[in-house]
Amino acid sequence: MTPIPSAAETARIQPAATAPDLLRNFCIIAHIDHGKSTLADRMLQLTGVVDERAARAQYLDRMDIERERGITIKSQAVRMPWAVTDAAGVSTPYALNMIDTPGHVDFTYEVSRSLAACEGAVLLVDAAQGIEAQTLANLYLAMENDLAIIPVLNKIDLPAAQPEKYAEEIGGLVGVDPEDVLRVSGKTGAGVLELLDKIVATVPAPVGDADAPARAMIFDSVYDTYRGVVTYVRVVDGQLNPRERIVMMSTRATHDLLEIGVTSPEPIPTKGLGVGEVGYLITGVKDVRQSKVGDTVTNNAKPADEALGGYSDPKPMVFSGLYPIDGSDYPILRDALDKLKLNDAALVYEPESSVALGFGFRVGYLGLLHLEIVRERLEREFDLDLISTAPNVIYEVTMEDKTILTVTNPSEFPGGKIGEVREPIVKATILAPSEFIGAIMELCQTRRGDLQGMDYLSADRVELRYVLPLAEIVFDFFDQLKSKTRGYASLDYDVIGEQAADLVKVDILLQGEQVDAFSAIVHREKAYAYGVSMTGKLKDLIPRQQFEVPIQAAIGARVIARETIRAIRKDVLAKCYGGDISRKRKLLEKQKEGKKRMKTIGRVDVPQEAFIAALSSEQTEPKDKGKK
């Protein structure tokens, strides 16, 4: 008998008319590249939701960027029919809701809401690579939410697969016998039928009160150019119906439900959504901020008294200045940010200007990946060339007179009597082969890390848990970690609070004039290193002027590092005769173009490229140009 439900069976699992015990809501927890999308595609095919020919690769990942980077930023949900025949030969139809989860560290809150919409999770691990830190963190999150965990090894068709080794590893983590870890291949389809059956057997059916006032949790909202905001919800209690008036409980804002439906895989309007069901709502709003992830939707006429738990506002943790390289692109950047904001509730920004970089925006992000994604989308979708300043975190500065300032930009760091500075800290989990323990500890040590614990996942893989200042992570920590572990380490972190720290602002001065884009808030012990590095970089990047230019790093009025750009002595082509004139004129025209693009700091002419290079350069050691 085919596992795809018959017509009679299908009638039992219609949206808004499915008994909760025939529903299974699950998600797949997996690392980038561990084959989640391929497995999801395979499930869509096997359940008949898409046919083989129509299956588009990586169906669930809608945005190009996600597809190219192999990551899923926005979660969605797909409803799939599935029938299971018991030992007595009785076939029962089920509606499976597969809820996709964002795969990255910056989106922990979104992940937690996706998990909260499920009763079970498939823990998917590449049989050739083993579990990664972010997957482990999400696994812990799922376990905290009491989800049923189905451990699965994927890509067992790969020659490099080591299913025994990794079955032991994840069996140990989840607390099951390695024998019970399913082995599948999303690519060949091996083991996927069994996995679907196992989901039905293992994941508990949703439980809710059908007669209570409606309560549905928003686990995602996506802006669509044609339809406005599409809100994805999981109904907990009661029922949502078409054309009724709903309330967003966090804001008390009311909207008319223009459409309600399920995705399978295209949106299908339905007569409503009942207890335990997952689907989408369209109300005509244009901004995802009006449909906040984690918020509770209820009926306006018969509202619930109490919202579902777990809601919080997205909070930007990392800030950086974003500037168009061509100053005349500023209005395009502003419009582009306004557009991105419609689909990104976590994106915040306000205009700022910099002597070095001109007009731009101070942008707040959930984390570094969020920053990268936003910047890449701006560059790609709006054809902008951008420069971003070094990312920094939020500091809370208490002055001696007890006034408190929140600093998101080093230039706002106060100069007066400071009582205490507090910075956000994270709990970081690092997974790596045990041979790199020393290198990782050394790195975390230099980043003011505090080791919380260490466990072996298997004979040669280890989990290190640290508390680290977020500021240390946003500054090239991940790159350093990768390079010190030959790419094998993975990292997850979650902001857990804040701590007081001895932090100072280091300013960079060019001939006595402060260059705003290079001010940084750093730990006092690292101020000197930052000063030496930045003055050295600028010395190499700024062309010599007709006068000597001191470059200083200073904490307040105290200079901690100094370099000098010697005055240029020769700027003339010695020879200029008949055959050189055209060439020389063209050279002059080019130089004049360059001169127009110079930024003037005090009396010093600096090509914008120099600022950009100093901001984007990876190099941390000052280098000597080797001139006499």
Added chain:
Amino acid sequence: MSPARPEGLPAPADGALPTWVGDAASAGRFGVYLHVPFCTVRCGYCDFNTYTATELGGGASQVAFADTASLEIALAARTMREAGYPERSVSTVFFGGGTPTTLPATDLARLLGDVRTTWGLDADAEVTTEANPDSVSPEYLRVLAAAGFTRVSFGMQSAVPHVLATLERTHDPERIGDVVGWAHDAGLQVSLDLIYGTPGESLDDWRTSVDAAVAAGPDHVSAYALVVEAGTRMAGQVRRGELALPDEDDQATKYELADDLLTAAGFEWYEVSNWARRTPLDGPGTPATACRHNLAYWRGDDWWGIGPGAHSYLSGPMHDPRDDVFDTPDTPDTPDTPDAVASAAGLRWWNVKHPRRYAAALEQGHSPAAGREVLTDADAALERVMLGVRLREGLPIADLGPTARRNVAGNVAAGLLEGRAAVTGSAVLTRRGRLLADAVVRDLTDD
């Protein structure tokens, strides 16, 4: 002549000139440059358009060169006549290279004769040839003088053997005094070329070279900072780390030393890299021993360049820059062809580089020009500042645009322009300004 060729418009096969080049011609002088693209060896730093005997053959050979160049002289005269260029005798002739003196003196004499019979030669015309110190003899120099040559410029470069070796120059430095003497005996004025900043050259080495040049008793000295040009053998040596890149600060120090030593020996700078000995017969202004042919380049006069890779320039009816050059150039920025514009500020063109292609074009009766450039008033104005500011005689401040005029004060304050000259209306570089001349040019061409 440098081989680097600007991108330009195609040149017509017959070499026809637009008629507007004749319009303004009455204002300027006319000079002829002859490029002799042969050397016995090619030096590692040299990026000029030159070839050794083994690299060439057929109609491009040294033996046939005078015949070939003679064809271009005839073509030049014909196209100028057809464009209505007024009858004009030649004020200056300069044989450059390459090493012109790899040709027999009689070939050089014959080409000068062709110039004379074609255009006529001013009675006081200056006729110079470049020469390698080891390729001349007293007899050779006497033949040149008898043919009408007035001046010889020797590529001395350095008096220090290890510096000459790095430059891959083969001549014996001891010979310089002799060749200068022979040239003077033949009645020729003498210039010596020096190069400073060669990798491995110390400040003392440079002092030795300048002293030796002065001691040889020339009338004129040119001193150039070594530039490692892309594509030369020396550029490869630098890339491979075999030679250090010349240091600009070191070159600045050496420039100042040369200027001190030459000034003390009675020479005066008249262009950034050129010094001439002032004689009691000189009036005020540029000494008579200055190279008048090169002055013509810097002053924007007309010239025809004969030979492979040579550039030519004929001015057009330039407007008074004080009226409109800096505001509304009345010629288009990118004219399609020289004839598409009723007039322009100048026409420049350059010949094909390879002697074989050069010879082939002329043998078929075609122009050897490879490309052309039509100068707008703005281009010409830019060139005039770029070239004129290099001269001791300076640039009239009144000819500058309004922003550039305002920049003069800042350059005086920065010690780059002479204050006294500025007060009397001239932009004249100080010694510091000579070393930073390109920065001054950028300021004085601001619009």
